[in-house]
Amino acid sequence: xxxxxxxxxxxxxxxxxxxxxxxxxxxxxxxxxxxxxxxxxxxxxxxxxxxxxxxxxxxxxxxxxxxxxxxxxxxxxxxxxxxxxxxxxxxxxxxxxxxxxxxxxxxxxxxxxxxxxxxxxxxxxxxxxxxxxxxxxxxxxxxxxxxxxxxxxxxxxxxxxxxxxxxxxxxxxxxxxxxxxxxxxxxxxxxxxxxxxxxxxxxxxxxxxxxxxxxxxxxxxxxxxxxxxxxxxxxxxxxxxxxxxxxxxxxxxxxxxxxxxxxxxxxxxxxxxxxxxxxxxxxxxxxxxxxxxxxxxxxxxxxxxxxxxxxxxxxxxxxxxxxxxxxxxxxxxxxxxxxxxxxxxxxxxxxxxxxxxxxxxxxxxxxxxxxxxxxxxxxxxxxxxxxxxxxxxxxxxxxxxxxxxxxxxxxxxxxxxxxxxxxxxxxxxxxxxxxxxxxxxxxxxxxxxxxxxxx
Numbered sequence: 045x046x047x048x049x050x051x052x053x054x055x056x057x058x059x060x061x062x063x064x065x066x067x068x069x070x071x072x073x074x075x076x077x078x079x080x081x082x083x084x085x086x087x088x089x090x091x092x093x094x095x096x097x098x099x100x101x102x103x104x105x106x107x108x109x110x111x112x113x114x115x116x117x118x119x120x121x122x123x124x125x126x127x128x129x130x131x132x133x134x135x136x137x138x139x140x141x142x143x144x145x146x147x148x149x150x151x152x153x154x155x156x157x158x159x160x161x162x163x164x165x166x167x168x169x170x171x172x173x174x175x176x177x178x179x180x181x182x183x184x185x186x187x188x189x190x191x192x193x194x195x196x197x198x199x200x201x202x203x204x205x206x207x208x209x210x211x212x213x214x215x216x217x218x219x220x221x222x223x224x225x226x227x228x229x230x231x232x233x234x235x236x237x238x239x240x241x242x243x244x245x246x247x248x249x250x251x252x253x254x255x256x257x258x259x260x261x262x263x264x265x266x267x268x269x270x271x272x273x274x275x276x277x278x279x280x281x282x283x284x285x286x287x288x289x290x291x292x293x294x295x296x297x298x299x300x301x302x303x304x305x306x307x308x309x310x311x312x313x314x315x316x317x318x319x320x321x322x323x324x325x326x327x328x329x330x331x332x333x334x335x336x337x338x339x340x341x342x343x344x345x346x347x348x349x350x351x352x353x354x355x356x357x358x359x360x361x362x363x364x365x366x367x368x369x370x371x372x373x374x375x376x377x378x379x380x381x382x383x384x385x386x387x388x389x390x391x392x393x394x395x396x397x398x399x400x401x402x403x404x405x406x407x408x409x410x411x412x413x414x415x416x417x418x419x420x421x422x423x424x425x426x427x428x429x430x431x432x433x434x435x436x437x438x439x440x441x442x443x444x445x446x447x448x449x450x451x452x453x454x455x456x457x458x459x460x461x462x463x464x465x466x467x468x469x470x471x472x473x474x475x476x477x478x479x480x481x482x483x484x485x486x487x488x489x490x491x492x493x494x495x496x497x498x499x
Contacts, residue, residue: 067149081350085263088353127321129389131376135318138296141300147360150356151357175336180477240452251418280396338417
């Protein structure tokens with residue numbers, strides 16, 4: 045009964061009203077900005093590669109590149125591998141089309157939220173400058189809306205738990221390594237899971253003990269390797285099936301408006317699932333992007349907005365699309381008994397690259413999962429610091445490492461539903477505050493773009 049109630053809670057939180065808030069809000073940002081951010085991708089890339097590093101200004105702990113890498117390390121996770129498989133398995137290939145739409149709209153959303161994250165930074169209890177929706181709300185919105193800041197912090201504390209990432213990582217290591225090497229048996233794998241979970245916890249502790257600066261450096265190093273490595277794998281599969289690629293794209297587009305492949309054949313369900321998985325994939329409007337980009341070393345908010353808006357392009361339009369094509373081209377999207385999520389994607393790569401496909405994916409999943417877990421710790425500490433003070437960091441770290449171990453020990457559906465629901469809850473204060481403060485972003489952006497044209 046508890047699982048059923050929590051499933052209903054998660055379903056309600058990801059209901060049509062949230063889709064309207066995320067998609068409608070994103071469309072509003074597109075129109076409100078006059079679509080100008082879309083015209084400045086080149087400037088965003090130039091900033092990313094250090095165009096203004098010598099005049100970065102005060103505040104923050106990360107270079108713009110490191111801030112984007114940190115944000116991407118949070119989004120480039122199991123959602124790109126297991127989440128896409130889940131979306132196609134349940135909603136059919138058409139769900140990917142709606143993930144694309146959410147990503148395109150998410151470009152404008154991320155531009156606005158990341159700009160505000162730098163524009164309205166605030167100090168924590170230790171006097172350190174911080175960014176994120178809770179600080180935006182505290183610094184820029186009327187005091188009567190301060191409860192929204194606490195709502196985000198509480199939801200973020202729960203929604204950025206590492207359990208899903210670690211659980212899926214443990215599953216693929218068990219399937220690809222432990223069972224074949226007889227390190228664990230299907231009927232008894234508790235000891236292996238416990239040892240693996242403790243090992244992951246030690247790795248996480250070694251990284252997070254260096255705080256955001258170490259996470260930023262690791263993310264800056266690993267994210268390009270992850271993206272290029274994963275794209276190389278997917279392009280291998282796509283190239284081997286190049287003649288079927290046009291038909292795969294056609295299937296995605298047609299199914300998006302017919303819902304024939306979806307469970308129940310309802311187009312509305314396909315749209316809901318696509319937007320939901322798109323939000324999980326690129327996190328536009330959820331607020332986590334503000335936590336990462338608010339740590340950038342820059343005094344020019346619009347520059348960070350231009351860097352942040354590259355995220356949905358890389359994460360959803362490129363990486364998720366490649367995963368979807370692998371699932372469709374290999375035919376596994378139609379379902380294999382007993383396989384779901386990351387295991388289904390692993391089967392697709394093994395079919396396409398016999399003998400080493402699943403191993404190659406395992407290597408990618410290890411890095412995808414770990415970098416996400418590192419970044420989620422940072423998000424959680426910022427929420428905990430806002431709620432309980434900066435001195436709560438050590439206590440939260442111990443709690444987080446405990447969740448890492450628990451995540452490895454088994455699938456706890458109730459916890460997943462709780463995380464799912466609270467993840468959605470984060471979007472409420474994020475989108476309300478961003479819509480409220482949109483005129484300030486537009487004013488700053490218009491001035492920045494006008495000055496840019498005069499150079």
